[in-house]
Amino acid sequence: MTAVAFLGLGAIGRPMAARVAERYPLTVWNRTRERAEAFARSTSCQVAATPAAAVRDADVVLTCLPTSADVLGLLDGPDGVLAGIRRGALFLDCTSGDPATSRRIAARLAEREVAFADCPVSGGPPGAEQGGLTVMVGGEPEVFDRARPYLETFGKLIVPMGPVGAGDAIKAINQVLLATHILALSEALTAMVKAGVPARAGLEVLNASSGRSFVSESLVPDRVLTGAWPRLFRLALLDKDVRIALELIRQLDLESPLLDVVAEHSAALRSELGEAADYLDPIRRSEQRAGVEIRG
Ligand code: NDP
Secondary structure, three states: OOOEEEEOOOOOHHHHHHHHHHHOOEEEEOOOHHHHHHHHHHOOOEEOOOHHHHHOOOOEEEEOOOOHHHHHHOOOOOOOHHHHOOOOOEEEEOOOOOHHHHHHHHHHHHOOOOEEEEOOEEOHHHHHHOOOEEEEEEOOHHHHHHHHHHHOOOEEEEEEEEOOOHHHHHHHHHHHHHHHHHHHHHHHHHHHHHOOOOHHHHHHHHHOOOOOOHHHHHHHHHHHHOOOOOOOOEHHHHHHHHHHHHHHHHHOOOOOHHHHHHHHHHHHHHHHHOOOOEOOHHHHHHHHHHOOOOOO
16 A cells, blocks of 8 residues: 655644544654654554655655745755655645745655645644645646545645645735734724623624624634634744745735735734744734733
């Protein structure tokens, strides 16, 4: 049966890899080895000591790291991916990456006759656990067809977006909209509650009206109103995505006055709240500064 390697067992990589292991023989590698070993205690897989060892017997390699630069950094050296990967293998990068670096990675892998697609995902760790992620694929049509069975282990909607880099592009556009909605709602909901409107009733009206978004319909009711505040996606990674989108817009020579403000605000919040902060912490910061609580 096809052997798969998965590199990068972070918040989203872990549940994705667990889904892969249900269908394929899996070898994992993680920079901090203890995390890979902890993962292997609950999942049927082998743990490799290096990226080269992880990919040596793999027909398909999946990666999920913070940035495309991190993936590029795994390729070289005696322990790197290129030292171990088989000719003819398939390399699927599920990082929310940047198009230019994905094209560089694809070119390096092509020297070894390894096919590449950027396959960023949406849906968060709960979506990965249920096999319900959306996967945006940048790659040639034949690579998409080869990739689909592996992406289907954790993905429900798997969409070809165009050539290498196109998956990264649509993901970054989604993320800059997500950041805009979160930052706008953090100010608007705080004002709503400060104005004396009960949070749950006010949100119910917004969600039956034209101001609604995924953030107001799903994230705020589940994570803010309840006071649960789970830590599932780092603000630093969302800020990274915003920068990818802004770089794309700059390369297209387009203006983005509103998104420029979002990017400035996102960078300031990342620096204030730190690298470990969750992407909904800006809502908490906004309510704390106003002396209100969005609960109900
Ligand atoms: P985390 O920060 O939780 O995990 C990052 C993972 O990458 C860890 O396994 C970490 O290893 C590893 N890593 C970090 N830097 C390097 C490096 N230089 N070389 C090798 N390994 C490295 O990130 P997430 O899992 O949340 O996110 C991964 C990607 O998926 C990001 O691009 C993110 O934007 C995207 N994404 C995340 C979602 C989420 O809800 N969390 C949703 C959709 C997309 P170590 O254990 O050693 O720290």
